[in-house]
Amino acid sequence: MNTEGDPREELLGLVRSLAERLRTDGEMGRALSYLVREQESVVAAAVEGSAAAEPAVGGLAALDGVREALGDCRRCLLHQTRHRLVFGEGNPQAELVFVGEAPGADEDAQGRPFVGSAGQLLTKIIGAMGLRREEVYICNILKCRPPGNRNPQPDEIAACEPFLIRQLLAIRPKVICALGTFAAHTLLKSEAPISVLRGRFHSYHGIPLMPTYHPAYLLRNPGAKKQVWEDVQMVMQALREERR
Numbered sequence: 001m002n003t004e005g006d007p008r009e010e011l012l013g014l015v016r017s018l019a020e021r022l023r024t025d026g027e028m029g030r031a032l033s034y035l036v037r038e039q040e041s042v043v044a045a046a047v048e049g050s051a052a053a054e055p056a057v058g059g060l061a062a063l064d065g066v067r068e069a070l071g072d073c074r075r076c077l078l079h080q081t082r083h084r085l086v087f088g089e090g091n092p093q094a095e096l097v098f099v100g101e102a103p104g105a106d107e108d109a110q111g112r113p114f115v116g117s118a119g120q121l122l123t124k125i126i127g128a129m130g131l132r133r134e135e136v137y138i139c140n141i142l143k144c145r146p147p148g149n150r151n152p153q154p155d156e157i158a159a160c161e162p163f164l165i166r167q168l169l170a171i172r173p174k175v176i177c178a179l180g181t182f183a184a185h186t187l188l189k190s191e192a193p194i195s196v197l198r199g200r201f202h203s204y205h206g207i208p209l210m211p212t213y214h215p216a217y218l219l220r221n222p223g224a225k226k227q228v229w230e231d232v233q234m235v236m237q238a239l240r241e242e243r244r
């Protein structure tokens with residue numbers, strides 16, 4: 001497991017990834033170039049070692065800034081059918097971030113992530129890890145519900161992922177847990193089955209990332225709880241090592 005590394009370098013890796021993505025989007029004519037300028041100024045300040053860069057890249061203020069930038073988002077067609085945008089919730093300085101796929105009906109109605117039956121199971125898993133839900137951060141790849149809970153489309157992921165990256169930049173977690181196939185595929189840029197990806201750590205720009213089954217899958221396949229428990233035990237061990 002590669003958990004070692006310079007936190008500044010890891011942070012810069014994330015920022016550069018976002019800047020590159022947004023630069024590409026800008027070339028495609030999307031109106032996101034202001035984000036490129038904003039992130040590039042953060043990179044420049046961080047590279048220069050300016051203390052002034054720190055408040056811009058971490059903490060509650062930075063997370064609030066991401067929410068403000070998202071606004072009443074209409075960057076993809078999902079805004080037409082959503083009831084509530086589901087940004088994410090939890091500790092803005094969480095050591096552990098769970099990333100799921102997209103809001104479902106309950107989340108769309110309440111504007112909060114993982115509040116339906118799958119969310120209740122996730123809350124139980126977090127409790128079994130010795131943590132409270134408020135101690136971690138929970139969000140999704142997409143902030144708006146796909147109609148009928150259909151699979152996210154590539155253009156929707158492309159439009160929404162920059163804001164997930166900015167959330168992770170703001171929180172700076174020690175470990176990320178990707179819940180389900182789409183979260184794992186999007187974050188790892190892999191198409192391998194979740195059954196192959198789970199059970200070991202991957203690196204997300206230097207941050208250890210554990211893919212595991214989505215709680216909704218566990219509700220349909222309770223036999224997979226054993227594997228999820230194995231995965232989250234490795235997450236707990238990684239967090240213990242990070243605290244030493």
Ligand code: SF4
Nearest residue numbers: 073076143144159160
């Ligand atoms: S899914 Fe993301 S990009 Fe699409 S409208 Fe919602 S917040 Fe915007």
